[in-house]
Amino acid sequence: GESVGLHLPTLSVQEGDNSIINCAYSNSASDYFIWYKQESGKGPQFIIDIRSNMDKRQGQRVTVLLNKTVKHLSLQIAATQPGDSAVYFCAESYPNFGNEKLTFGTGTRLTIIP
Amino acid sequence: DAGVTQSPTHLIKTRGQQVTLRCSPKSGHDTVSWYQQALGQGPQFIFQYYEEEERQRGNFPDRFSGHQFPNYSSELNVNALLLGDSALYLCASLPFGGVGNEQFFGPGTRLTVL
Numbered sequence: 001g002e003s004v005g006l007h008l009p010t011l012s013v014q015e016g017d018n019s020i021i022n023c024a025y026s027n028s029a030s031d032y033f034i035w036y037k038q039e040s041g042k043g044p045q046f047i048i049d050i051r052s053n054m055d056k057r058q059g060q061r062v063t064v065l066l067n068k069t070v071k072h073l074s075l076q077i078a079a080t081q082p083g084d085s086a087v088y089f090c091a092e093s094y095p096n097f098g099n100e101k102l103t104f105g106t107g108t109r110l111t112i113i114p
Numbered sequence: 115d116a117g118v119t120q121s122p123t124h125l126i127k128t129r130g131q132q133v134t135l136r137c138s139p140k141s142g143h144d145t146v147s148w149y150q151q152a153l154g155q156g157p158q159f160i161f162q163y164y165e166e167e168e169r170q171r172g173n174f175p176d177r178f179s180g181h182q183f184p185n186y187s188s189e190l191n192v193n194a195l196l197l198g199d200s201a202l203y204l205c206a207s208l209p210f211g212g213v214g215n216e217q218f219f220g221p222g223t224r225l226t227v228l
Contacts (some may be wrong), residue, residue, distance in 0.1 A: 043118070043204050043219030044157065051146060089156050099147070099208055099217045101170050104156030 012111045013080050021108045023073040023090035033074045034102065035064060039086045047088075048073070077110075085112045092109040116141065118207050118220035126226045129193050135190040135223045139207030143218075145169075146188040149204040150179060151222070157204055163188050169174050192225075200227045 013019040027035070031052040036044035048059045050066050050073075057064050063076040073090050087109050091102040119138045127133050138183040145164045149157035151226050159172035163182035182188045186207075192199055202224050 004196075032213070041219050041221065043206070045219070046215045046217065087127040091156070097170070099206075099213050101156075101159050101162075101172065104158070106154070107156050 009106065010109045010111070012113055015082060016079055019077045019080050019084070019110060021075045021077075021088050021090075021110065023075075023105055025071050025073060025092050025105075027092060027094065027103075028068075028071065029094055030103075031095050032093040032097075033058050033064070033066060033073055034091045034093075034099075035062075036089045036091060036104075037084075037086045038089065038107070040059075044089060080110075080112050082112050082114060085110060090103070118205055118218050120203075120205050120220040120223050122223060123221070124226075125222045126228065128228050129197060130151055131195050131227075132191065132193045133195060133225060135192075135203050135205075135225070137188045137190070137205030137207070137220060139186050139188070139205075140218050143207035143212075144186050145208050145210045145212070146182060146186065147206045147208070147217075148188070148190045149206065149219075150174070151202040151204055153201070159189070181211055195227045197227050200225060 032048040035047040040042045050057045065074045079097045087107045089107045091104045147162040148160040151157040161171040166182045177193045179191045202222040204222045205220045
């Protein structure tokens with residue numbers, strides 16, 4: 001089946017700078033996307049989600065952009081902090097499934113350099 | 115209010131053995147999903163339980179089975195363990211039909227098969 005993938009496995013960013021994590025998805029039928037943060041020894045933690053009828057959604061210091069034309073998703077983190085260091089996953093879901101059958105990508109490890 | 119709890123934290127088994135992992139959902143949640151996360155990979159959906167029945171299932175063999183109890187807690191059973199079953203097993207709970215930030219993951223059980 002189709003799966004979600006990520007462009008970069010690792011990303012290092014200077015503290016205070018903005019970071020952008022990218023994700024490519026291949027299933028054009030997916031209509032719901034979520035970004036998760038996973039710190040060492042913990043389960044994934046919800047960051048932000050977006051539905052396919054939107055192209056941008058903002059949260060606290062985070063913004064998710066969705067480009068359905070090229071099947072691309074990105075997570076922007078503003079003014080990065082040491083606590084942002086973690087592995088970030090995008091996940092997609094097909095219509096009518098919501099959180100039930102999320103398909104996760106491999107993940108990007110974000111390291112914040114002090 | 116306790117979040118999602120899982121036990122045990124770590125487990126070591128040998129090939130061919132059977133294992134049972136346990137999950138207690140967040141208070142107020144009645145639905146439990148299980149995911150397998152291999153090292154360096156994103157979580158993969160195993161199955162979801164609601165009203166003590168398996169509602170959705172991912173691409174996992176019948177060696178993987180589960181159960182949900184009247185108090186909404188859940189067990190994941192894996193029979194005839196293979197080396198490839200070594201992974202972090204995550205439990206997530208949510209209210210039925212919940213999406214996005216309504217789903218919470220536990221810290222996982224690290225299973226090592228020797």
